[in-house]
Amino acid sequence: AAKEKGRDNLAMFEPSLDRIARQRREIENDLRDALARGQMRMHYQSIIDLDTGRTTGFEALLRWYHPHRGVIEPGDFLSVAEDTGLIVQLGEWVIRQSLADAVAMPGDFRIAINLSPTQVKNPNLVATVAQAIHATNIEPERVELEITEHVLMDQDEVGHSTLMRLRELGVRIALDDFGTGYSSLGYLRRFPFDRIKIDRGFIADVASDLGSQAIVSTITRLADALGMDTTAEGIEDRAQLDLLRKLGVQEAQGFLISQPVLPEEIGPPGEECGIELHAPDPELGPEF
Ligand code: C2E
Numbered sequence: 001a002a003k004e005k006g007r008d009n010l011a012m013f014e015p016s017l018d019r020i021a022r023q024r025r026e027i028e029n030d031l032r033d034a035l036a037r038g039q040m041r042m043h044y045q046s047i048i049d050l051d052t053g054r055t056t057g058f059e060a061l062l063r064w065y066h067p068h069r070g071v072i073e074p075g076d077f078l079s080v081a082e083d084t085g086l087i088v089q090l091g092e093w094v095i096r097q098s099l100a101d102a103v104a105m106p107g108d109f110r111i112a113i114n115l116s117p118t119q120v121k122n123p124n125l126v127a128t129v130a131q132a133i134h135a136t137n138i139e140p141e142r143v144e145l146e147i148t149e150h151v152l153m154d155q156d157e158v159g160h161s162t163l164m165r166l167r168e169l170g171v172r173i174a175l176d177d178f179g180t181g182y183s184s185l186g187y188l189r190r191f192p193f194d195r196i197k198i199d200r201g202f203i204a205d206v207a208s209d210l211g212s213q214a215i216v217s218t219i220t221r222l223a224d225a226l227g228m229d230t231t232a233e234g235i236e237d238r239a240q241l242d243l244l245r246k247l248g249v250q251e252a253q254g255f256l257i258s259q260p261v262l263p264e265e266i267g268p269p270g271e272e273c274g275i276e277l278h279a280p281d282p283e284l285g286p287e288f
């Protein structure tokens, strides 16, 4: 019976592996033409200041409006884009489009753009960013580039000097998904980031888990001491938001505040998707 079961499992497993490989090939083929066919869109998710509740900026998040598959999120095509090198062309489009959208927004919002390690490795990156800033005439300090520590891990020297050159353009650099990789503290010493984005993994249970509270509090104080700002990612409920304010995190982002939206849905400052803040509940969580 065990043997039969094993064979059944195998029989069920093989076609699905095959399907995954076939799907990946289809995505790869479709992805080659997606830009030219105008199927890519940027969505923007607001980031609020936890003192005022006002929107300070937006993170640009890539979406693929696929004619048959619907709206596809980056998790389902970025690795194909990376493996095929299509990420470079795609990433250049993201930079130009995000800055063009930013200057058309009804406010001087900061615009945060994600960069993959392959993009940072590309020798044209600095020129692409410089040209996009020039073409849109955006104040460079409104532009924030988000990288993960993989960028500094893969190619320490190249990554570091590229980031320094980007910084000379006047743009800000944020360390994304902080706390998920390896030996994160070393990277904070090696590069003067403007901002740390605290990974959603610590935020998910921050309202109930003392360990996560201690970590968020420590990251926040460390960032303070290093002259960096903090943004918490993935806020989904009010208890998380109130606790993060209490722990001294400066900015917050997440579905509680807003989903990523199309640029035409963004209102002027004050009418954009801000959030009502009241005094933090003194009963919430321990003092750090
Ligand atoms: P990320 O930079 O950490 O972006 C945040 C992700 O969390 C986004 O997923 C966002 O939709 C999602 N998110 C926001 N609030 C919440 C929440 O409250 N709960 C939960 N569960 N999730 C939330 P998305 O758009 O699917 O992007 C995934 C990742 O893909 C991004 O992670 C980023 O690393 C990458 N990415 C997105 N757009 C681009 C792009 O234009 N270029 C590059 N190179 N990478 C991109």
Ligand code: MG
Residues within 6 Å of the ligand: 073, 075
């Ligand atoms: Mg997602």
Ligand code: MG
Residues within 6 Å of the ligand: 059, 114, 146, 176
């Ligand atoms: Mg990001």
Ligand code: MG
Residues within 6 Å of the ligand: 176, 177, 197, 199, 233
């Ligand atoms: Mg992140």
